Amino acid sequence: MPEMQPHESRSVNQPRSLYIHVPFCAHRCGYCDFTLVAGKDHLADKYLDALTLEIDRELRTESTTQSKPELDTVFFGGGTPTQLSAEQLERLCSIVHDRFQLTQSTEFSVEANPARMTDDKIAVLADAGVNRTSLGVQSFDDATLTMLERDHRRADVFGCVERVRSRIANISLDLIFAVPGQSLPLWESTLQSAVDLSPTHLSTYGLTFEKGTAFWTRREKGELPQATEDLERRMYEVAMEKLAAHDFHQYEISSFARPGFRCRHNQVYWTGQSYFGFGPGAAGLMNNERRQNHRSVTTWLKKVLAGESAIGDVEKLDPESFARELLVLGLRTNDGVDRAWFQETSNFDLDQLGGASIRRLVTQGLLEEKGATIRLTHQGRFLADTVAGELL
Ligand code: SF4
Incomplete structure (x- = not known):
């Protein structure tokens, strides 16, 4: 591979x-x-x-x-x-x-x-x-x-x-x-x-x-x-x-x-695009980092009013984690995940990343392939969490 x-x-x-x-x-x-x-x-x-x-x-x-x-x-x-x-x-x-x-x-x-x-x-x-x-x-x-x-x-x-x-x-x-x-x-x-x-x-x-x-x-x-x-x-x-x-x-x-x-x-x-997130408990995504603000409203207030950062946790997304999340999030949508879009957005080949799991989920009737796109089947919509668990 x-x-x-x-x-x-x-x-x-x-x-x-x-x-x-x-x-x-x-x-x-x-x-x-x-x-x-x-x-x-x-x-x-x-x-x-x-x-x-x-x-x-x-x-x-x-x-x-x-x-x-x-x-x-x-x-x-x-x-x-x-x-x-x-x-x-x-x-x-x-x-x-x-x-x-x-x-x-x-x-x-x-x-x-x-x-x-x-x-x-x-x-x-x-x-x-x-x-x-x-x-x-x-x-x-x-x-x-x-x-x-x-x-x-x-x-x-x-x-x-x-x-x-x-x-x-x-x-x-x-x-x-x-x-x-x-x-x-x-x-x-x-x-x-x-x-x-x-x-x-x-x-x-x-x-x-x-x-x-x-x-x-x-x-x-x-x-x-x-x-x-x-x-x-x-x-x-x-x-x-x-x-x-x-x-x-x-x-x-x-x-x-x-x-x-x-x-x-x-x-x-x-679709894995960047966004600002402000306020207690808000998440933001930028520079390949997921930033999670303090969830306690009083902690957030205290920190920010004291001139400190609102961010409680930063998760650096390595390339593969980002690609897997992108796949799982994309599969939530009815349009599904297009192979060319996925490659362009994550720089990962969809089949290299999840080929074996994708084939298994297709065989189980939870995913379907339509041209260059994979997406959840009707049955897969009821078991989206199971599908996500297989692919993450
Ligand atoms: S407490 Fe009720 S109204 Fe407030 S966010 Fe939760 S569900 Fe919505």
Whole structure:
């Protein structure tokens, strides 16, 4: 076998994407293990001070060659970015505009909570150039929302979508399935309600029980019945069928878009491109390094406000690790991994890198080859983690 060549990956390049983590929520939902503080909105101004310092520090470093980098995509995620007041959101947008160049074609997305997307916040975001909203709807069934400990109800979503759409037409809805007590017909009716609202994009996630969450503990005590594998699989299958029938094209394991409305920001992650990541718990990828910020909001605040780095961990990606990650991430997408693109991006030959595993997964019916591309089969979509485990 010829020796594998080191790559000069795209992640060497100046990032053209920016993720900002906003770590505030009114309450921590029982299933959530994201980086956030609940009920601590009084820290928001301090957070914005620290964020400014963190970004300025990064932009002063050698790895950032332009003084005001131009961005293709911006994403405010959380937590709940709309937990900030309208004034604080305005300040957050100004922090970005003062330090980065956004153009007419920049995709600028903000995650929002249907209960907190007030008219003044919508106006601030739209005026600042936000052109895509991702609403954390999760369900259109009030009992399911109560189980998930969400602070909005079905009725809130309709009014919210209408108000957001008057200023920001590109709306994505997040939905969760396999929730304790959720039946297949209830999930189908949630999908139908979502489709009826005509969003441009839908993301569907099976509920996971993460160690350390309240849901994990309740399940261990036998208080929460977890959906069976069969039911979860059927729910995912129904989502794929129903959304395809309504012209939502699945382009990634959890993502469905009307033509022309794929999330460009997420595609940056799946294609191994560089990105800035700021805020507690945020990750960034640049110079072949994955940088992980301190996950504790208070540690992040303390470090950054003291003039220290926000980064808690740096993983140097060796060429082969980068190539394997690129392969696994690429396989999450319905387009799959094109051999020529893979070679160009990683400098690794796909078959040299994973030939034996790929052939085995093809034989098992989990991967398929179509011309120069390999991708997950329908069956493989249910077992994507198993496929990833074989290839990493
Ligand atoms: S609103 Fe979202 S980020 Fe906040 S606690 Fe609930 S699931 Fe987590």
